[in-house]
Amino acid sequence: MSRAATPRKPRAASQARIDSILAAARDLLASEGVASLSIYAVAERAQIPPSSVYHFFASVPALLEALTADVHSAFRACLQAPIEPGSLQHWGDLSRLVEQRMLSIYNQDAAARQLILAQHGLSEVTQADRQHDIELGDLMHKLFAEHFRLPALPDDVDMFALAMELGDRVYARSVQLHGQITPRMAEEGMRVFDAYLGLYLPPFLPKR
Secondary structure (H helix, E strand, C coil), rough: CCCCCCCCCHHHHHHHHHHHHHHHHHHHHHHHHHHHCCCHHHHHCCCHHHHHHHHHHHHHHHHHHHHHHHHHHHHHHHHHHHCCCCCCCCCCHHHHHHHHHHHHHHCCCCHHHHHHHHCCHHHHHHHHHHHHHHHHHHHHHHHHHHEECCCCCCCCCCCEEEHHHHHHHHHHHHHHCCCCCCCHHHHHHHHHHHHCCCCCCCCCCCCC
């Protein structure tokens, strides 16, 4: 039986070029938004020929999908970062910690706000974001199960992914109105996140 080929990692020189392209795209997103992004603008910012950008990214949506994956890798890292069990007395402590870590990424990364929270109407990016949210939701489910004894949960609803999406809608509203996630709207987003999880999680869960 034949085995599927393992995708090869880009060579060092190619990876360096990819990194420079993504960095240039991030800078443009942060300063000018999604609407002004083009292959030629990215090439100019990266100081490379447009053909070099096209070699790795056939279109702007492909470039934005790569950036979306990069942002979500930061979200995954925040879910996988160490947590001191003694700091958790209630599952709300864990949800608050997770949301604060994610908010920190949004606050520090203007490109992340543009990609995930701004209204850009790019279906490819929206679809990629939703797929990544499902993966993040699975990681969050495992994180909660690691620290608390969870009740039986529905298997036909990605409740942790939905909780994140609902919180993001509040953060998106803040970005649309204020250009940033204000402290007040950050608090509201966390409340929405907790309120949805509270539909399935009892007020108190035994710790592991």
